[in-house]
Amino acid sequence: MRTSRSLSLLVLQALLGLTHATSSKKFEVTLSLDGRTSLIESDTAAVYYPKKAKHPVLFVGNDGSAETGGFRLWDLYGGQKSSPKELSAFKTGRSKLVEIVYSIGEDEEDYVVTLSMQDGLIRLYEIDGKDGKLKYLSGVDKLVRGDFSAMCTWRSKSTGGQYVYVMGKRWLYRFLIRDKPSKSRRNAGIEIVETQEFAIPVEPNSCTVSPDGKVYFAGDNGKLFSFPAADSTAKPKITEIGEPAGGDEIKGLKIYRGKHDTYLFLGLEDAIEIFDIKKLDKSLGTIKFADEELELNDFAIYQPGSKAHPDGTLIYAGENDDGAFFGTSSLAPVFKSPSKLKSNTKYDPRDCISEHAKPKKCSSLSDCNGYGYCPSNTRSKKATCDCFPGFAGATCNKITCPDNCSSPSQGTCTGPNTCTCKAPWTGEKCATLAVPARYETEESGGADGDDPAIWIHPTDKSKSRIITTVKSEVGSGLGVYDLTGKRTGGTSGGEPNNVDILYGVPFGNRKVDLTVAACRDDNTICMYEVTPTGELFEIPGGIQPLPEAVKELEEEFDVYGSCVYHSPKTGAYHIFINSKSSLYLQFELTTKDGKLATTLVRHFYAGNRGQVEGCVVDDPNSTLFLGEEPYGLWSYPAEPDAPAVGTLVDNTVVDGGKLHADVEGVTLVYGKTKQEGYIIVSCQGFSEYNIYQRAPPHNYVMSFTIPNNDKKGVDRVTNTDGVTAVGTNLGPEWPYGMVVVHDDVNEAPDGSARTDATFKILSLKDILGAKVVEGLGLLNGVDDKWDPRK
Template sequence: MECPEPNTGAMLSLVCLATLLVPSWVATSVSGLLIPVDSYAPSESKAPIAIHYSSGSSSDNAFFTSNITGTFAQGFPGLSNVAATTYAGDAKAVTVLYGQNAQDDLLVNLIIEDSTVVATSLRRNGNRPPNRFQLRLWGDYSTLCAVGSSFVYIFGKGSVKLIVVEQDRFNEVADFAVPVEAEACAATASGTVFFGGNDGAIYSFSGNNIQPGATVQRMNGISVDGEIAGLAIYETPTEPYLLVSVQSGTIEVFRTTQIAHHLSITVSAEEAELEGIAIYQRPLPNYPSGALLVSFDEDSGPKPQRRKGVGIASLSQLGVPLYTSFNPRSSLRNPRPHDRCSKNGFRTSNSQCICFAGYSGNRCEQRSCPNNCSSHGSCASANTCRCNTGWSGADCSYKVINANIETDANGGDGDDPAIWIHPTDRTKSRVLTTTKSEDGAGFALFDLTGHIVAQLPAGEPNNVDVIYNFPLADGRAVDLAVAACRDEDTICILEVTENGLSNLINLPTKDDFTVYGSCVYHSRISDKFYIFVNSKTAEYLQFELKPTLEVELVREFIGGNGGQVEGCVVDDENAVIFVGEEPYGLWKYSAEPDSGNDRILVDSIEGRLEPDVEGVTLIYGKTNNTGLILVSCQGVSAYNIYRRAGNHEYLGTFTISAGTVDRVTNTDGVTAVGTNLGLPGFENGLAVVHDDVNTAQDGTRQSGASFKLVGLGEILGAFSLLDEVDTDWDPRAR
């Protein structure tokens, strides 16, 4: 392969970038992502990356990355002396906030468990633990970036939160709307913040501003084809360059002043997926022009030889003005809290105070907490409640239910559960779960004590539902599990019994359709069976399932406002489907195939819901006008309860805390039945919920996923709702 000159506008592969660095004994391959072995740091997964410029020699510099066991500081592979150090837990995003002096530098993490932002001092104090402080955000957030020495922007579902670091504490300043859910962001030395998400578009705003929401704009001329996985800035004396890592395998380089595409660094989409990206603009041994770091995951070739981790390549081939004296401790000064605002807010040019969250008054002198802590707690500090025992939530309005049973740890990334009810002995009912990650991909079956009964590998199944007494063409009636399988974008169907899972088949959907979530429907009108499958783009497909186990597409529609969808559940008796739109709300449509697109909004994030709106389940009552709907809100790890019928009255919210097993965090799927399952604690039914961070008794995180089993009676009893469900409900009865 002949590598082109960098200034010709030709495509430049990472193989070419690495060629100058490859020892003579390392074989090159056009088909693989080639990172020389002396410039590669393995990790368990693709991850966000941040670089810390130390005030000492280059051997003291480090980069940060994260996996399920923590966030790690590492020296550049083979180049520096930094010992691997574990900081705060599993992070969605990580950045460095530079103080005016090196001793004030902070590592800032967005932690997955509770969308908590954690700041850790990077000052070395011998064997003493570093200073650390944190703030729980009570919402679903995806990435963050720093501006100057005290501003941190945290991106959520169509919104951004500005927080200010001041004297070892976080102050929430402002929330403002943005057009997308950002997957990555980066800031220039002058304070311009760039961000982008799944649609490939890039947006920006002025980050060194106490009212940044007014400056949000789309960067026409800067966009990529695919999902944005990471952003980084290369500073030069004349203009910053924006580097965009695209999940499918390319890194695109843009000029930000002239708004022009500069260069493509390509990695074959069949070879690797990318995530975090970072740039180091100082000379390093073998990298006199600086270094490009990229998090990657090879997905071709023999599995034992596939690489996953952080690779390093030279910046010399980027064809940009060489600038190796970049100092992140720039002259940029953030606005400071003002004395005339009691140092609890900023002062505008017209002498008005903009108070931090939890402060009010002309001089921001009055402290408050959300909803006065709902009379279930006390205001511990501005905007922070200390809840009484049995209550939780930002305003202490969530009832706490304890978890005492969990499934055996299994697979990698779990998602959605279903409950299979035994036809004759309810105590032998089973919990069916999915693992959607490559690690352990497939289905698992558990008994009601949480012990695994059976497993069946499958192509990364996501949401799962059960069809009872399905009439096969050979005359048999069987119980089927149905799921959307992401690996090959198919509908997975398998048979369920108390002893196992069998006869897996994969059915196609339609050309160029990428499956995500699914649910099933048995029509009381036609006695036909249907499968709903959705994609992240909110497209819903409705298929009729034939006795020959073939499907026919009978309907298509867009769910909600077009935001990302996944969870859904169908009320067979009332012929309606409830659709969760993750960034916005819960919708109701007719489930019949000849229906139009008329819909009703049940609730939204402007009401009682919190993003992400994830799992949705229905608990049947004794009539079609009684029963309940449960909806999981991932960002706050809580569950809303609504009436099944009428105007779907909101009845309350609960969260699941630690009992004899660990609490539920970053929850996804949920399912429940009101049927008496014949075991102590399950006389009024069972709820099963996904738990993302599975913590062992010693406090360490387990790699396998788990689901918590909670007696439905304990939940409903806390809200005086026991009479709303049917403990004799039989899914096989008409």
């Protein structure tokens, strides 16, 4: 009888969306999916607390797709059965980040803050909470360069300012949103001003700020960090708290403000752990989801109750077998026995704002002209203001720019950290060459392209082919194009990430050219034969699963990047495959029983064990070059019997180098000798490409970026990924070869975006032989007769 009653209770709990562990020390609840949006490429959600109870509860979510990218607005309880009702969509460009800030300036207006990956602009939208409409604040945008993945806000008690933290690959920017400093309200207006920037130890997936002014952030390494928020431009002390989730990737962080206690909700891929903010070494309980296929990204919490959700609502970016969406669940089970957590449905973020003091004044220093912090001792004759980035002087009355914009020949400083560059120069220091592409490939058939390769025709180099990848499920495969971007063929499937070419591989009684890629669909090495006419065909043994020995190295090794090597020492053919964990596997490629075969011959962890992807091998010098996304470019010996000892070629700006994270694609241009030639590296966050000398010590040569080519109707490159290049003569239009790069968003002349990714095609002569750098003689380092088969 007891068993029957227990089963009945379990059934009842399941129907109510509630289960819990029997231990009183840690509870476990399961939330059902109460509402969901239509399918959307979701990453981040933020919820808006209305000013009045009769106003709709709004939430915003990013749209990370290429065609419709930006963010969308929903009425949280406006749909059927209190599910979300979409109100509007804002196409600001592919994005990840959205946030809400409250009571800005004397008018105490509320705003949506969003950051577009496509153009790097932070935008503000004023919220009309009464009718659920947003008003774009034109002219307030702030350009921020980089690849960013986390955003959170904080209001200072001493200045009353509303700060927004934007975090990316080991770098953080802090911006102040406020009324412009003005003696007359007539001339005032909202502005975004940068107040601080500094390096951080990881790339966070999420961040949040506690009521006592601590900023918490965490990422895929499972570690949680914090630092005190402060009105200062100095880097704060960052504390590593530990691994509260046992080392699992942390996908989201949010603060829940109880009546007496504060809780940290820590999101994992399939659950949310709850901690007392004062005791982060022990989880209080776990939130699970009834949908076992659900994969969680970031989330938001709305604490006030509703008719359907009396103890508040969880809004999250999720994905299951149907696709990605934003979902909602009631928080009621979290606050039922046995959790002992107490809900606080009266919480309103504006209640905290009223506690803050007015800005500190230092009239003897002109109040730092509104662009700095007052010194602690304003009576000292030597006292000076603590100025925001881009401002200088005792009272922050002067503007500055990095390297003075390479003035006067390349640009001038026209605003705080704002350069006006002289064509063809561009970039934050006017030190980057703007080189438009000549062509772009026809659309690839998929939204997520990545790395290209160039196959050299054996007899007529003008008939060479560009081979590209689509790594998304839709459109997955390799595309083949001529040198002006017209599609000539390809093959579907595999979700290949990177692609490379091996020439003259012995196969039976003949030699074949092969495309080689890491195929993420089935976690294999996938290879296709390239015919003498540039077509792709399946070849026996072309799909190579990873050997069982790999599981002993890394139980869940997922293929990611790849490149190839033909040893001048032994004549052997090799394939390098990496995972995001930075583990590199080196395989020797042979033929066995009429099929291609691979043998694992070496493995090693690269660099600082940050995420890796792009790589290329300098065959004559037996050197592997690889990009570690957050840290820089490395070189390693390519021979399998050589010690896997890396040399840092250049690191990221965070560590004093010239590369901007993410460091993505890596390619080579060969010279007439083993010392001549160039390495080209793509930097995703800036859509910039750095060029280095091929020979040690691999001196930096120059950088370039790719703007619109209005004459040819070819759009700029944004959020770039892979890159490839060859320096050989490919015909009259390409006397020194070409560079092909991935373009994330294919922008149309009318400002819209197309779904399918494209690749841009540039002349190497336009880059290395540009008029402003022709005095350097860079084209002399290119072998225009290079033949990969010799």
